[in-house]
Amino acid sequence: MSVTTGRAAPSGAAGESSRINATWQEVAADGGLAAPAHHDLALDHTQLRSLYRLMALSRRVDRQAINLTRQGALGVFASSQGQEAAQVGAVFALDDEDWLFPSYRDSVATFARGVDIVEVLALFQGSWHCGFDPYRYRVAPQTTPVATQALHATGLAMAARMRGDPIVALTLFGEGAASEGDAHEAMNMAGVYQAPVVFLVQNNQYAISVPVSRQTRTESIALRAPGCGMPGVRVDGNDVLSVYGAVRAAVDRARAGGGPTLVEAVTYRLEAHTTADDETRYRNADEVATWRANDPVQRFAQTLRDLGVLDDALTAEVEAEGEELAARMRDSLFGAPAGDPREMFEHVYATPTPALNEQRALLDGELSAEGDA
Ligand SMILES: Cc1ncc(C[n+]2csc(CCOP(=O)(O)OP(=O)(O)O)c2C)c(N)n1
Structure with a gap:
């Protein structure tokens, strides 16, 4: 079985190109x-096919992640459906040596960067740690405390500039x-510090149930850039x-x-905030x-x-690859071994603090009491 991700191109003749138009407002x-x-x-047909493949596969793996959550294989999932253009388009603009700093929302950005989708979903299986090697893919762990990843991106970009490394950090976050x-x-x-970082x-439109009109009185988040x-x-x-x-x-x-x-991509989350949310309580069906x-x-x-x-x-080829990927997600995520809750104390400090040692001892006590019961 060969499931590849990242920029791999599906079949078709290379070398052709069309005039591609893009539009944005400064x-x-x-x-x-x-x-x-x-x-x-400047995108040729091979690149356009790669982009299509990533967009279509992103939709497929996202749908499958929701299904697997409903069936109990994942604890929760934050869908990217509706946001594939923003995530995949942005990641496609990176070179291999660049870094991505995503949030919990950005599983398909992480997938489009080349991380195995099963490894991406470790976060939603409840793993305390990142399911993939950040250094291998140059993708930082997806953060749950909102906006923290923006600081990490700036820090890495500042360090790169000091060292003279020609790399760029891209960070994704929501309007909330x-x-x-x-x-x-x-x-x-x-x-x-003129750090080489792109804030996307x-x-x-929503931060859980809070509409964008409660985040800004201006017409665009991009208007914060001059400040x-x-x-x-x-x-x-x-x-x-x-x-x-x-x-x-x-x-x-x-x-x-x-x-x-600072780039503002105006888009819409088609699904609920997460699988634990009921979006019908704060937005209407016509809008969706x-x-x-x-x-x-x-x-x-x-x-x-x-x-x-x-x-x-090409549509059929990509659809078949999507089905193969969805089947592998099902096979890998069902029956995955339950994590050890003590794992949360690993890799926090080289030498654990007394408070962490105390908490660990308390958890050990609870686990052995459960075992006895
Ligand atoms: C620092 C922090 N505060 C609050 C929360 C709770 N929280 C989780 S998601 C969310 C809304 C985020 O909305 P937005 O940034 O627009 O991103 P989206 O989920 O729509 O992609 C909030 C407030 C959190 N995770 N982290």
């Missing part, structure tokens, strides 16, 4: 959003996380080519020493239906069909 000198500007992208002090601190420090805010001394960009987060183009321009600028960029009609995976498939890049054979 924050203008007066602090408002400029009119949408068009940009030609954008209200956190950590996000402001990370963006301000990155601006002051996925504005999916941190960096360019700001607003892009249609359901248009994978525009997300790719906007993030790639930011990555190129960062690598060339031009400092950080409107965004479903703007599905990023279907939209991209249509664009590629219009360009003559996607045909029935």
Whole structure:
């Protein structure tokens, strides 16, 4: 069985290319959003097919993760459905040596970076630690405390600049996380030190039940960029080519020493906040239906069909790969050995503190009492 991820291209002739148009809005000198500007992208048909494959597989593995959660193989899952263009498009703009700093929402970004989906889902199985090797993939563990990953990204980017390493850090967070002090601190420090970091805010309209109108009185999160001394960009987060183009321009600028960029990708979370949430309590079916009609995976498939890049054979090939992947997820995640709760004390400090030792002893006591019972 061969399931590959990352940028591997499905079959088809290489070398052809089409004129690809991307659109985004820059924050203008007066602090408002400029009119949408068009940009030609340098992506050939092989790259477009790779991007399609990642988008379609992302949707498939996300659906399977929800199913597996309902069947008890995962404890909880935070879906990326509706946000594939934002996540996959942004990750596609990175080079191999760059780093990704994702949150719990960004499982398909992590998958698109090349991490095995079974390893990605260790987080949702309840593992205390990251299921993959961050150094191998240059992907930091997915964080649950919102916005903390933005600080980690700025820190890595500052260190890279000091060392003269030509690498870029991309961090993904939500519009709710954008209200956190950590996000402001990370963006301000990155601006002051001209750190090579790209902040991608996925504005999916809700922070659990809180709508974006309660996060900002302005028309765009991107408008915060000038206050941190960096360019700001607003892009249609359901248009994978525009997300790719906007993030790639930011990555190129960062690598060339031009400092950080804040990109707001306007999108929508199609599923509940997590499998533990009932989204019908705070948003209505008409709104969801409107965004479903703007599905990023279907939209991209249509664009590629219009360009003559996607045909029935490629659709079937990717569908078959998706089924193979879904079957492997089921086989690997069911019956996975239960973790040892004592694992949470590992790798916290080289020398555990007295407080941690005390807590560990308490847990040992509880576990042996359970064993006796
Ligand atoms: C520091 C911190 N505060 C509160 C929470 C609880 N919490 C979990 S998800 C969430 C909403 C985050 O919304 P957003 O940043 O928009 O991201 P989304 O989940 O929509 O992708 C909150 C408040 C948390 N995980 N971490």
